[in-house]
Each structure stands twice: as structure tokens, then as C-alpha cells.
Amino acid sequence: MTERRLVFLVAGRRYALPLAGVLEVIRPEPHAWIPNVPPAVLGIANFRGRTLPLADGALLLRHDRPVEPGEAVRILVVAHPELQGTPVGILVERVAGIRTVDPAALRPRDELAGRALHAAVCGIEPTDAGSVLHLDLALLLGRPDA
């Protein structure tokens, strides 16, 4: 059984999310900063009449520095049923494309045990261009400070 995954780049690394969880990919929008939120949360934006919380993908994935501004920067609007389907926006450096994978064929995360991996990494896909870290959306969105 194969699944389609959206591959994106953050802090130079490649990650992937199930395409089914991605509602849209949009260009960066002006957002309003809000106080008293974890550092990964950039603020809120108006997305089709609803409040879209915006998170910095790099900080969310526990990299040291936020996403660098650039022409290729995009927002992945994702939604997970556990959050009642309300969308969350994740800012990423670049969207690389869509890959079709067999989840069962992904390498387990322990293989890269030497590196500190974000809890949401559920599988690793070795490719010619380097490994792609596949993410579990529910774990990624678990808590803004997870």
C-alpha cells in the first residue's frame, strides 16, 4: 500500500508529510504576532475567514534557527482530525515535491539514533539526494511546544 507524501525543506533537511493532511500550499501572508506563545509560533493569519495559527517549521522541528526568508518560502496549511480539522500553517523554506512511498518500507527512526530526531519522525527514506525524514502529522502538531 503506497501513500503520497509532500516533501519540503527546512534548515537544509528534507522532511515529508502525508499529502492527505495538507490542505493547501500558499505563499507567505502577513500575520499578526501574539504574545505568550511558544517560540515556534509566529502568530496568526486570516485564512479564508478563519484564524490560522502560523508556526515556523524550522523551530517546530527543533532546529536552532528559524526559516530564512526567500523566494521559495511557502506555508503548508495542514489539518489533522484530532484538532477537529482546524488548519495550522507551517512555514517552510521550500516545497520539494511529492513522493510516493510504501510506509512499511521506510527505515525505522532508530537507525539515525545518533542524531537527536524530533519525536514526530516516524520513518526514514534513504534517497540518492540524502535521506528524507517522514513525519507523523499528529505527533508534529501534538502541542505547539512539543
Next chain:
Amino acid sequence: MDDLLSEFIVETAELLASAERSLVALDAARSDRAAVDEIFRAAHTIKGNSAFFDLYAIADVTHALESALAAARDGRVIPDDRFMAGLFAGFDAVKALFARVKGGDPPGDPPEGIVARLAALAERTEDGDGTAHIPPPASPAPAPDPPQEEETGPDAPDGSRAPAAAERTAPPVEETLRVRVEHLNRLIEQIGELVTIRSGLRHADRRLADPELSRLHLRMDKSLRKLRDLSLSLRMLPVSRLFDRYPRLVRDLAVKTGKKVRLAVAGGETELDRNIIEELADPLLHLVRNSVDHGIEPPELRELSGKDPTGTLSLSARHVENHVVIEVRDDGSGIDREAVLRKAVEAGLVDRQAAGTLSLDDVIQLIFEPGLSTRDRATELSGRGVGMDVVRSRVESLHGTIHAQSVPGEGARFELRLPLTLAILQVLLVRSAGGLFGLPLLSVEETARFNPALVEREPGLEFLNLRGEAVRIAPLDALLGHPDPGAAPRHAVMIRHGERRVALTVERLAGKAEVVLKPLGPWLGRVPGVMGAAALGDGSLVPVLEIGALLRERLHD
């Protein structure tokens, strides 16, 4: 559920509420004839209706209640304490049976012995001597005799007299309609969306500067405002809906705690959005329970202090400008400042050194902090998990504020300020830290230009001299903790913070707006200091701030 049954349920709930009010009134004044009549009427109606639905358990109990009440009304029995206790027990039994029906289950059997107990009440009491203990009804105001003799119109062709046209008819009954709240809520949401779209139209109007568009826009604006106000009024209910529960409750609480409490209610006709009233029920209940349980002292103690052994608890509501103020006040022992401060230091909420610098008002507001309770054991009544911290967070989630005041030995007062409706919020827009923010107008008292040269400084504090009053300055960008302070502040917004005022300094003011507040969503959850987000006409989102929470965060630094 069957429509007829739904009607029965709604009507019976109303009748039970009305009967309970009258029961409490009768309990307080045993010769209150109007109360007896009201209770009788309620029992009688419920009896008839429940029989129709084959709810014989309810019919049996209400029939027994009816007989007991008739006996009281006719003077055959005295409504003494035993009688009243029986009536209360009878109605409680009906309530319990009804609750099961409401839940979709059959009522089951009445509590054992209740029917017999009520039947016994209808027996002549030992002292009953036929003397009416309840005064007979006052002779009704003389109605004009139906004109028997005078003709009111031409004779009918067959010679019979035309019916008396001057015969009194009943006064017109108010026309009401039962509407599902859910439909109303959706209607109001839709109108809220329209209001937001209109803001967008206003922007377009300005940009395009087309005279015809402007004209149409102005007309639409007027019409939309009327529509909005009308729809909101549909959801308004008098606060008495809330207050009505308390006479019985206070009576029961007083009996349980062995205290004497008189309840005074005022302003019940003040109207509030139904959704707010619903949400206020629990917090208000907690405040009332708290006053009776902790505030009002036992009668002996009160007497020793020279107070009336019967304590007074007063509930009131009134309109002030564009919001409602609800007050719960008692003449009990007040809030023990020392105990609160001690607990707060123990709980690590307040630094021991800082404790000395806190004003009396600041200390009293600490009762709303989670983890603080001045009673070492939670009593059965007040320790049920709804604490003062929950009261405050509920009130704030309704975009309102709550403030406690107290004079030791004399009593405590809780003042709740609430907007008239949740649907639309009036905010003042301000620019600070490079962004726009909304401040609920409910908390804004006035605005002024800010001249840094006029700031008075004391170690660690800055003050503004406002017409002789020293108002503490709180820069909004600092409150928000934004990394970038932005441009220098040029305006100050006076915010009411409990008893004091605080001058929030901002870069500049950006006008007022009426907005539909949107939640931040489940992922962010409840963010301290942020009430929600509001979309402006141009589509941009503005965070609406909870100033009280932001100022409190600062207090704990």
C-alpha cells in the same frame, strides 16, 4: 422526541420554577395568598398535563400537592413548618420524576411515602379551627356590571338582546413564539459575517470614491445596523432568569449551614445575551455559595459583633453604558487579607519581599489565583472544584471582568462587568510593537496624548499625572514582551484595572471598531492575555487583548 412532549417539558420546567419561587415566598410569609394560589395553579396544571401523557407518578404527587394546597387556601390547615417541609418535599419529588422524563426515561415511582405524607398535610391540623389563616381573596375590583338592560346595538331581527358589548374581555396576552436557540445563534453568526463584509465594502468605497457606491453603502450600513441590533435583541433575556434560582438555593444553604440569610435581589429586568446568562450560572452560583458558606457568620457570632443575626446577601444587575454590571455582595466577615497573603506566599505566588509592596486591592484579587483557598478543608458546599480561579476565567472568557472588594468585618463585594453580547465586541485599535492590537472598549476609560516629559518617576515605577491623579504607566510593548519595542509611544490609553487605573502607552491610536471575535483555535488553545482574533475590513487579523491578564502577569514578575 414528540413535539407535544417537548412542549410539555418546556412548560412544566417553567411551572416548576415558578412554583419554587412562590414556595420560598410562602415560606417567608405564611399568609401570602398570592403565593398559595400560584403554587396551586402550577400543581394543578402539571397534574392535568402529566395525566394526558400517562405520567401517572407525576399526576399522583401533584394531585396530593393540590389537595394540601387547597386545604391551606380554605383555611382548613395552617401552613406551619411541617406543612412547608412537606410541600418542599413534594415538589422535590415532582422535580426528580420530571428530570427522568426530561432525560427520555419513564418517571418511575414516586419516592416512597410522599403521597401519603402529602395526603396527611391536607388533614385538618390540630389547631385548625376553620379560621382562615390565609386571608380570603380580596374582593375583586368591581367590574362594571355586564349591562343587562341597556341595548348596545340595534335589536337582532329576532328580538333577542344583542350580547353586551361592554362585557369585559381579558387583557390581550403577549404574543410570544418559541424558537430554538440554535437557530438564533446561527442567524446572529450570519449577521456577524455580514457586518464584517460591510467593513470591507467601506474600504472599497473609500478607495473607489464612486458616488453611487457611497450612497448605496450608506443605506446598506444603516439597514445592516438595524438588522444587527434587532437580531441581538432576540437573544436577550432578563437577568431574573439567573437570579430566580437563588431564593430557594440560599434558603437551603442557610438551613444546611445553620445561618440566617436574607436575599435581596434588584435589577432582574436588566437584559443580557442568553448565552452569557447561561455561562454565568456556575460562576454566580459559586459566589453565592461562597458568601453563605464562608462570608456570612453564624447568627450568634454576628450578634456578638453587634450585627443583625440575619445576614444579607444581595444580588443586583444594572446597565452601565454599553455593558452590564452584576454585583454579589454580603455583609459578612469579609476577605481576610492576612490569610490570603500568607497563602499566596506559601503557594509561591508572591515573593515574600514583594508581599509588603502589594496594595490591599492587589492582595484581595489574589483570591482568584489558582491554588489559593483560605479554608484548610474544602467544605461540602464550596469545595466542589469550581474555585474562584474558575469563576474568573469563566467571566473573562465572556469578555468580562470581575473585581473583589472587602472591608474586614463588614462584608465582601464582587463586581462582574460583562458586555451585552458576545457576538460583537467593541474595541479600540492601537499600534504597538510594530503591530495592531485590539483593546476591549469595556475596559477603556479614556485616551490621551502621551508626553514623555510629563512622566514622574519613582524607583521602579513611572507615573502619569492625570488631573491630579497619579496613574501608573505600563508600556504595552513591554507588557506584551515583544522583542522589538517599536516606535516611541505617543498615546496613552487609561485602562480600568480593578480599583485603579493604568495608563497603557502605545505608539498611536488607530480608531475604534466593532468586530466579531474569533477564537484562536484548538491548536493554540487559551493564550494568556489574548481574548481572540478579530478580522478587520481589509481582511487583516488583529489580536484582541485581555488587559487584565497581561497586567497580572506583570505583577508577578
